Amino acid sequence: MSASVTGGWDYVAGGYGATTVLLGGYVASLLRRRRVLARRLRVSGTPVPAAGEALPADGAGGDDR
Amino acid sequence: MWRDALLVAGKDLRVEARSRVTTNQVAPYALIVLFVFGFAFDQDQYVLTHIGPGLFWVAVLLCTLLAVQRSFSLEAADGARDGLRLSGLDGGGIFLGKAAAIAAQLVALEAVLAFGIVVLFGAHLAHPLLLLTTCALATVGLAAAGTVYGVMSAGLRVRETLLPLLLLPVAAPIVLGATQAWLAAVGLVTGSGWRWLTLLGAFAAMYLTIGVLAFGTLLEEA
Amino acid sequence: MTPSSRQRPGATSSRATRILGALTLAGLAVLAFLGLYVSPPDGLQGETVRLIYVHPASATMAYLGFGVCAVASIAFLWPRTRSYRWDRLAGASAEVGVAFCVVTIVSGSIWGRYSWGVWWTWDPRLTLTALLLAVFVGYLALRRTGGDPLGRAKRSAITALCCFVVVPVDHEATSWWVGLHQNDTLFRIGKSPLIHGWQLATMLLSFVVFTLLFAWMVLHRLAIESMESRLEDEGYVWAIAERRSESGPAPAGATASSASSGPLVAGPLPPVATSQRMVQEAPGSLLAPRPLPRERGEAGL
Amino acid sequence: MDQVIRLRSAVALVGRFPVLAGVDLDVFGTEIVLLQGANGAGKTSILRACAGLLRVVAGEACVLGVELTEDPRAVRRRVGLLGHATALYDDLTVADNVTFAVRAAGGERSSVRPALDRLGLTGRLPATRVASLSAGQRRRVSLAALVARDPELWLLDEPHAGLDAEHRDLLDGLVRDAVVRGRTVVLASHEHHRAHALAGRIVTVAGGATPPDPAPPGPLPVPGAGAVAAGAVAPGVASEVTSVA
Structure with a gap:
C-alpha cells in the first residue's frame, strides 16, 4: 500500500509517548507502593503475600459478613 | 414503607417550614446564579434565550446539591441519624420520604428559576404539558439520585467535597435530557422532545429502585 | 502455584x-x-x-x-x-x-x-x-x-x-x-x-x-x-491486646512470650472477624508473630 | 427469669479501634444494671452495641432474643437508648420531636401528651422549638420520647447528666416504675451515689472488656464486694445478683 498522505509522525510520537508516559508512570507508582508496603511489612515481621496469592483464611463464602 | 415515607417527608418539610432555609437562602442563591450567568455570557439577548434552558437546568442541579446537603446535615446534627436508625423505620421508606421532601423543595425552586429565566433571559415557554412533564421526571430523578449519594457521603468527613464529585457526573444525563426536551419544546432544536422523556423516566426509575433497595444498607454504614 | x-x-x-x-x-x-x-x-x-x-x-x-x-x-x-x-x-x-x-x-x-x-x-x-x-x-x-x-x-x-x-x-x-x-x-x-x-x-x-x-x-x-489490609490487621491484633491490657495488670505492649506463659488479658480472646479476613487461631498465636499457614494460601497466579 | 442481654467475648470496632475487646455481660428481665468504669472504658459502646447501633464483629451478642451478629436492626424498635446526643431536630418543637420519635418507632400519638406531662414539659414548652431549650430541658425532651415509646429494654447513658436534683429524682422514679412494669434497664453513670442506690447490680468495665478478676486494679467503689461484680440490691426493686463471669 502506498502512502498518499505522508507526515503525521509527530502525532504518532505524541500518542505513543503519552501512552508510554502514562502507563509507565502508573506501573512505576504500583511498584513504588509495593516496595514501600513490603518494607513496612518486613519491619513488622509479617510474611509478604505474593501477587495473586490469596490471604490466609480469607473468607470465601458468606462467612466474613 | 409508604407510611414511613409519609412520616419522614412530613418531618423534613416541617423542619423546612420552620427553618425556611430553602426559601430564604437557596432560592435567592438560585436567582443569583442566573444573574451571574447573565453577566458571564453576554448582554446579547439572543444568546441567553438560546442557552436559557441549559442554564436553568445547571442552576437546578446546583440547587439540588444544596438541598441534599441540607437534608442530610439535619440528620447529622445531635445524633439524629442514630435516632433515625434506632427508630427502626424502613430504609426504603426513609429514602422515599427524604427524596419526596427534596423533590418538593426543588419544584418550588424550579418555579422561581422559570420565572427568572423568563424575566431575565427573555425565554418563552411553549408547550406547557411537555415542559411540566420534563420538570416532573427530571425532579424525581435528581431527588432520587441526590438522596442516594447524599446518604452515601453523609457520614464521611469529606462529605462537602465528595457529594458534588459523585453527583454531578451521574446527574449529567438528566441535565442533558431535560435541556434537550426543553429546547425541543420551545422550538430551538428540531425533533420531538418527548423521546427525551423516556430517558428521564428511565433514569428516575433506576435511581428510585436503587434507593429503595440500598438506602437501608447505606444508612447503616454511613 | x-x-x-x-x-x-x-x-x-x-x-x-x-x-x-x-x-x-x-x-x-x-x-x-x-x-x-x-x-x-x-x-x-x-x-x-x-x-x-x-x-x-x-x-x-x-x-x-x-x-x-x-x-x-x-x-x-x-x-x-x-x-x-x-x-x-x-x-x-x-x-x-x-x-x-x-x-x-x-x-x-x-x-x-x-x-x-x-x-x-x-x-x-x-x-x-x-x-x-x-x-x-x-x-x-x-x-x-x-x-x-x-x-x-x-x-x-x-x-x-x-x-x-x-x-x-x-x-x-x-x-x-x-x-x-x-x-x-x-x-x-x-x-x-x-x-x-x-x-x-x-x-x-x-x-x-x-x-x-x-x-x-x-x-x-x-x-x-x-x-x-495485612498491615491494617497487624495493627488490629495489637490494638485489641493493647485495649484489653488497659483493664489488667499486665503492662501494655507485653510481648508475645507472655501470651504463651499466661493470659495477657482476662478471658479468652475470641476468633475475630478482622477487617479483611477471618483470623481463627488459638488466642496465643494471635498475638505471636506467626508464619503464614502456607498450605491454606490459594493457588497463586 | 428470661435473659435480656447475653454478650460473650463481644468485640466491636469503631474504625479500626476496638472499643469493645471481649465483653461478657448477662442481664436478666426487670433488672437494673449499672455499668461503671473510667472514661473510655467502653460503657457507651456496650450500650450502643446492645441497641444494635454498633456492630458486634466477633463473639456472641443476643439481646431480647435477637442475634445482633446476624441482624442488629431487628432489635432496635424494642430498645430505647438515651445517649449523650439527644437526637432531636433543632427546628422542630418539643411536641413535634416527641411525636416523630414515637410514631417512627411505631407508637401511638396518644402516648405523647402523658409523657410530656410526666417530664414536666407543660405550658408553653411543647410548642417551643428545641433549639431554644437549655441542655437539661433537651435531656428531658429526649427522656419524654423514651417514656412515650416505653421500649422493653432501656439503655441509659449518663442519664443524670445535666439534670437538676428535682429531675434526677423524677428520672429515678421513672426507672423504678419501668422495672415494675416489666422493663429492663442498663445504665452507665458517674453519679455513684444515685446510680448505686438505683442499680440492683454493678458491672465493672475496663479496657473495652469486663474483667472477671475478683480484685481488679484501682479503687473500687463497690460497697461490700463479695461475689464477682456484685452490688447492693436496691430496696424495693426486684433484682437478682448474678455472676458476670
Whole structure:
C-alpha cells in the first residue's frame, strides 16, 4: 500500500509517548507502593503475600459478613 | 414503607417550614446564579434565550446539591441519624420520604428559576404539558439520585467535597435530557422532545429502585 | 502455584507474575516494532493510523476494568459470594481502568487533533468515555474515605453499580443527541477502506498485549491491597491486646512470650472477624508473630 | 427469669479501634444494671452495641432474643437508648420531636401528651422549638420520647447528666416504675451515689472488656464486694445478683 498522505509522525510520537508516559508512570507508582508496603511489612515481621496469592483464611463464602 | 415515607417527608418539610432555609437562602442563591450567568455570557439577548434552558437546568442541579446537603446535615446534627436508625423505620421508606421532601423543595425552586429565566433571559415557554412533564421526571430523578449519594457521603468527613464529585457526573444525563426536551419544546432544536422523556423516566426509575433497595444498607454504614 | 516458587523472601511477585510481566514486556516491544516499522501507513490517515495499535486497545481495557469492577461489586453484594477479595478486585480493576481511560482520552485527543482538527468534540463515544472517567474518579475518591471496612466496601460496591448503570443511559442519550445535532464525526475504524494484513495482525496483537498488561497491573494492584489490609490487621491484633491490657495488670505492649506463659488479658480472646479476613487461631498465636499457614494460601497466579 | 442481654467475648470496632475487646455481660428481665468504669472504658459502646447501633464483629451478642451478629436492626424498635446526643431536630418543637420519635418507632400519638406531662414539659414548652431549650430541658425532651415509646429494654447513658436534683429524682422514679412494669434497664453513670442506690447490680468495665478478676486494679467503689461484680440490691426493686463471669 502506498502512502498518499505522508507526515503525521509527530502525532504518532505524541500518542505513543503519552501512552508510554502514562502507563509507565502508573506501573512505576504500583511498584513504588509495593516496595514501600513490603518494607513496612518486613519491619513488622509479617510474611509478604505474593501477587495473586490469596490471604490466609480469607473468607470465601458468606462467612466474613 | 409508604407510611414511613409519609412520616419522614412530613418531618423534613416541617423542619423546612420552620427553618425556611430553602426559601430564604437557596432560592435567592438560585436567582443569583442566573444573574451571574447573565453577566458571564453576554448582554446579547439572543444568546441567553438560546442557552436559557441549559442554564436553568445547571442552576437546578446546583440547587439540588444544596438541598441534599441540607437534608442530610439535619440528620447529622445531635445524633439524629442514630435516632433515625434506632427508630427502626424502613430504609426504603426513609429514602422515599427524604427524596419526596427534596423533590418538593426543588419544584418550588424550579418555579422561581422559570420565572427568572423568563424575566431575565427573555425565554418563552411553549408547550406547557411537555415542559411540566420534563420538570416532573427530571425532579424525581435528581431527588432520587441526590438522596442516594447524599446518604452515601453523609457520614464521611469529606462529605462537602465528595457529594458534588459523585453527583454531578451521574446527574449529567438528566441535565442533558431535560435541556434537550426543553429546547425541543420551545422550538430551538428540531425533533420531538418527548423521546427525551423516556430517558428521564428511565433514569428516575433506576435511581428510585436503587434507593429503595440500598438506602437501608447505606444508612447503616454511613 | 505455591508460594514456595518465590525466590526472594519478601518479594511480592510470584513466578507467574514474573512470567506474565516478561511476556508483557516482550509483547510491547514486538507491538512497537510492528506498529512503528512493519505495518504500512494508511492511505487516508498517513502515519497516524499507527495510533490504532494503542487507542482502541486501551479503550477496551478501560471498559474491561470498569466491567470487572461492576461484576466484582455484584459478587461482593451477593450474600452467598461475599468476600473482601471481591472488594479488593473491584478497587484494583477500577483504578487500572481509570488509568487506561486517561490513556484512551489522551491518545484519542491527539489523534483527533490530526483527523478532525480539534482536540475534543462532543461525539457520543468521547462524551461517554469522559463521563465514565468522571464517575469512576468519584468512585475511587469514595474508596479512599476510610472508616469501617465493611461499610466502606458496601458503600463502594453500591456506588460502583450506580455508576455502571449510568452507562447504558448515557449511551442512549448521547447517541440521540448527536443524531439531533447532525454530527458527522464518526469512529474512524469503519471508514478504512481496507485493512492491510499487517495492520490487522498488529491490531489484534495490541489487544492481546494490552490484556496481558491489564492482568499484570490488576495482579500487582491486588497485591498492594492485600499488603495494606495485612498491615491494617497487624495493627488490629495489637490494638485489641493493647485495649484489653488497659483493664489488667499486665503492662501494655507485653510481648508475645507472655501470651504463651499466661493470659495477657482476662478471658479468652475470641476468633475475630478482622477487617479483611477471618483470623481463627488459638488466642496465643494471635498475638505471636506467626508464619503464614502456607498450605491454606490459594493457588497463586 | 428470661435473659435480656447475653454478650460473650463481644468485640466491636469503631474504625479500626476496638472499643469493645471481649465483653461478657448477662442481664436478666426487670433488672437494673449499672455499668461503671473510667472514661473510655467502653460503657457507651456496650450500650450502643446492645441497641444494635454498633456492630458486634466477633463473639456472641443476643439481646431480647435477637442475634445482633446476624441482624442488629431487628432489635432496635424494642430498645430505647438515651445517649449523650439527644437526637432531636433543632427546628422542630418539643411536641413535634416527641411525636416523630414515637410514631417512627411505631407508637401511638396518644402516648405523647402523658409523657410530656410526666417530664414536666407543660405550658408553653411543647410548642417551643428545641433549639431554644437549655441542655437539661433537651435531656428531658429526649427522656419524654423514651417514656412515650416505653421500649422493653432501656439503655441509659449518663442519664443524670445535666439534670437538676428535682429531675434526677423524677428520672429515678421513672426507672423504678419501668422495672415494675416489666422493663429492663442498663445504665452507665458517674453519679455513684444515685446510680448505686438505683442499680440492683454493678458491672465493672475496663479496657473495652469486663474483667472477671475478683480484685481488679484501682479503687473500687463497690460497697461490700463479695461475689464477682456484685452490688447492693436496691430496696424495693426486684433484682437478682448474678455472676458476670
